[in-house]
Amino acid sequence: MSDYAIQATEVSKSYRIGKLKAAHHTAREALQALAASFLRNRREKSDTLLWALKDVGFTIGQGEVFGIVGKNGSGKSTLLKIMSRITDPTAGKIHLRGRVGSLLEVGTGFHPDLTGRENVYFNGAILGMRKEEINRRFDEIIAFSEIERFIDTPVKYYSSGMYVRLGFSVAAHFDPDIMLVDEVLSVGDIAFQKKCIGRMENIARSGRTIVVVSHNMATMKELCTRAMLLHQGQVTKIGHIDQVMEEYLSQHALESNEKIIEHSNDSVVLENKMAIRRIKLEQGAGQSFRVYWQQAVNLSVDLEIFTPMEDVRFGVYLRDLAGNYLITAYNDHNKGHWQLRPGQYSVKIEFENCLKPGLYLLGLRAHQGDPQTNLLQMEDLYLEILEVSSSGAGSDPKNPALITGIRSEFLCNKLL
Amino acid sequence: MEDKKIKFQASSQEFFIYPLRGWQAINWRELWSYRELFYFLTWKEIKVRYKQTAIGIFWAIIQPFLTMVIFSLFFGKFAKIESEGVPYPVFVYLGLLPWTYFSQSLSRSTECLIGNSSLLRKIYFPRLIIPVSIGLSYLIDFLIAFVILFGVMFYYQFVPQKAIVFMPILIIQTFLCGVGFGFWLSALNVLYRDVRYVVPFLLQIWLFVTPVIYPVSLVDENWRWILSLNPLWGLVEGYRALVIADKPIPYAALGVSAVIILFILITGVYFFRRVEKHFADLV
Numbered sequence A: 001m002s003d004y005a006i007q008a009t010e011v012s013k014s015y016r017i018g019k020l021k022a023a024h025h026t027a028r029e030a031l032q033a034l035a036a037s038f039l040r041n042r043r044e045k046s047d048t049l050l051w052a053l054k055d056v057g058f059t060i061g062q063g064e065v066f067g068i069v070g071k072n073g074s075g076k077s078t079l080l081k082i083m084s085r086i087t088d089p090t091a092g093k094i095h096l097r098g099r100v101g102s103l104l105e106v107g108t109g110f111h112p113d114l115t116g117r118e119n120v121y122f123n124g125a126i127l128g129m130r131k132e133e134i135n136r137r138f139d140e141i142i143a144f145s146e147i148e149r150f151i152d153t154p155v156k157y158y159s160s161g162m163y164v165r166l167g168f169s170v171a172a173h174f175d176p177d178i179m180l181v182d183e184v185l186s187v188g189d190i191a192f193q194k195k196c197i198g199r200m201e202n203i204a205r206s207g208r209t210i211v212v213v214s215h216n217m218a219t220m221k222e223l224c225t226r227a228m229l230l231h232q233g234q235v236t237k238i239g240h241i242d243q244v245m246e247e248y249l250s251q252h253a254l255e256s257n258e259k260i261i262e263h264s265n266d267s268v269v270l271e272n273k274m275a276i277r278r279i280k281l282e283q284g285a286g287q288s289f290r291v292y293w294q295q296a297v298n299l300s301v302d303l304e305i306f307t308p309m310e311d312v313r314f315g316v317y318l319r320d321l322a323g324n325y326l327i328t329a330y331n332d333h334n335k336g337h338w339q340l341r342p343g344q345y346s347v348k349i350e351f352e353n354c355l356k357p358g359l360y361l362l363g364l365r366a367h368q369g370d371p372q373t374n375l376l377q378m379e380d381l382y383l384e385i386l387e388v389s390s391s392g393a394g395s396d397p398k399n400p401a402l403i404t405g406i407r408s409e410f411l412c413n414k415l416l
Numbered sequence B: 001m002e003d004k005k006i007k008f009q010a011s012s013q014e015f016f017i018y019p020l021r022g023w024q025a026i027n028w029r030e031l032w033s034y035r036e037l038f039y040f041l042t043w044k045e046i047k048v049r050y051k052q053t054a055i056g057i058f059w060a061i062i063q064p065f066l067t068m069v070i071f072s073l074f075f076g077k078f079a080k081i082e083s084e085g086v087p088y089p090v091f092v093y094l095g096l097l098p099w100t101y102f103s104q105s106l107s108r109s110t111e112c113l114i115g116n117s118s119l120l121r122k123i124y125f126p127r128l129i130i131p132v133s134i135g136l137s138y139l140i141d142f143l144i145a146f147v148i149l150f151g152v153m154f155y156y157q158f159v160p161q162k163a164i165v166f167m168p169i170l171i172i173q174t175f176l177c178g179v180g181f182g183f184w185l186s187a188l189n190v191l192y193r194d195v196r197y198v199v200p201f202l203l204q205i206w207l208f209v210t211p212v213i214y215p216v217s218l219v220d221e222n223w224r225w226i227l228s229l230n231p232l233w234g235l236v237e238g239y240r241a242l243v244i245a246d247k248p249i250p251y252a253a254l255g256v257s258a259v260i261i262l263f264i265l266i267t268g269v270y271f272f273r274r275v276e277k278h279f280a281d282l283v
């Protein structure tokens, strides 16, 4: 490709992890580490290096929408950070042609005490916009975010949905030649998500290059034509989005029947009110995230609550790989909404499963009051429904329709 | 389509990303292209500092003013420290002006990178702007406090000499002093969080080795030259000399101060530039 926008060659990034990384936080420990490094030999020292990226190379054409997929910790965000010059590669070279704008988080640098208007100007300036550029586009930004009424209110009084709306709007009206987007298209309610994707498509149509990272396969399929699969910091496949996704799904771990969530950005936590710590499939087929056809799904979810909350709606849903919602079940079908106090909770969920055998996306969602704003959403889990016999009945994925009102049971117990 | 491509090519700023090793020079062109961010970060600093306070920016006046009152009472009235022939409050306020500015901007600079960790981790812009904007934001407080100086002088019927018009030179020197140390301490604080515990202590000692409360004449002559290595020594003397008529301008001390500030500033920038590539990974 002669007129590429981005060309990366053998990009690597290593982080010092474990003891050595912590060691550099205080001078005393640094001195200890220094002393220790005299005693230790060099080879041992390299053992504490984590290669977040290793020899990554790719070329992205001008005007292309390029996707990056991979499991948690595979190095996607690290790659975007290097491309946007936030962090330095350990080795390798990237050639970028054009003004780069990155959207790695919505509302970066929003200050809670400043009003929406003030934050638009501040955020815009940080993204690299000129003041007159912001002035010119101000009305457009506000119209896109649909929060005109609150524009002179400090953003700390915003709902989390309003906050991300404003944050996305500012960034989406910055016109870089190359736009790097990390997992921010899944913010806000469904209507706003659609709008964001629409905006991205517009940007792409105007000839700009976009690099997108998302765990949402439906979004990726809609936006990208080409994609790259990262696995433990290395490129395992580059090509058409369909091929890459196929590869990704096939390598996606189904070997374990539980998922432990260590860092909170695995589950999209919009306000720091609650987090999911662990999800386990009980009575699955073997030690894996699989159930047999027509077997009820039993999940056990560990939640951590940070602030007291009333009226929490908690639900589970299944989507097909094209992103259509097939099943949703909420705790209000039986026990009513929950009142939660800070601490650890264990939630047992059981729901009827009437889907055809196949691979599905399992998601969890919690919200409070307004159903449009999530407290928490996570969907990074694949549930496979296995055939028992050759005949598979159930909902026809060719004609997906949302099934609600299935029999479900939600039990919530406080542990600590 | 062809046209569009050509246009993009023309507008594009092309660049390479590769591992940076060793010392980095300042990228003046880039700083210039981000010039509005200096303004916005400074503006945000000031705005946030006084938001939701009942009396807002008046804090900028109250802090040095009350300190002056208390120092005048204890050091001027009770301890009867001499004050070079001018009323002690005028004398001490002249010292407190640069001191308050320096110490506030220094302690805030120390925290500024850690405090902006979400920015550092998620967005690129020249990091040097952050400590500079801290220095600029306290400059506003300084100027407000400076206006009060005239109130104090008026109250004591003290007439400043005309040399006061040269004050901007000293103000710039004070600003550079704060920013220079700010580069060092903010970057060091990212590497070693101990710095934030050291700074308050450091500032306490620093106040004693700077002639804010006492006149230079109180210090044994043999000690003066070593104390004047403190860049604030010459500065505080300078502030007073520009206002008090029969006090000679301490050219030597000011020169020493300027040289040291320049040294701190240049080494600070280079140290900052050298370690800034690690900021996003460490904050």
Ligand SMILES: Nc1ncnc2c1ncn2[C@@H]1O[C@H](COP(=O)(O)OP(=O)(O)OP(=O)(O)O)[C@@H](O)[C@H]1O
Pocket: A015, A016, A017, A050, A052, A070, A071, A072, A073, A074, A075, A076, A077, A078, A079, A265, A266, B280, B281, B282
């Ligand atoms: N500042 C850091 N210090 C040490 N290790 C880091 C740092 N940042 C990232 N890592 C490590 O680098 C690896 C890649 O992280 P990265 O954030 O790029 O993953 P990702 O593909 O974006 O994952 P996710 O899907 O969860 O967003 C991880 O193992 C992570 O622990």
Ligand SMILES: [Mg+2]
Pocket: A076, A077, A078, A182, A183
């Ligand atoms: Mg990531």
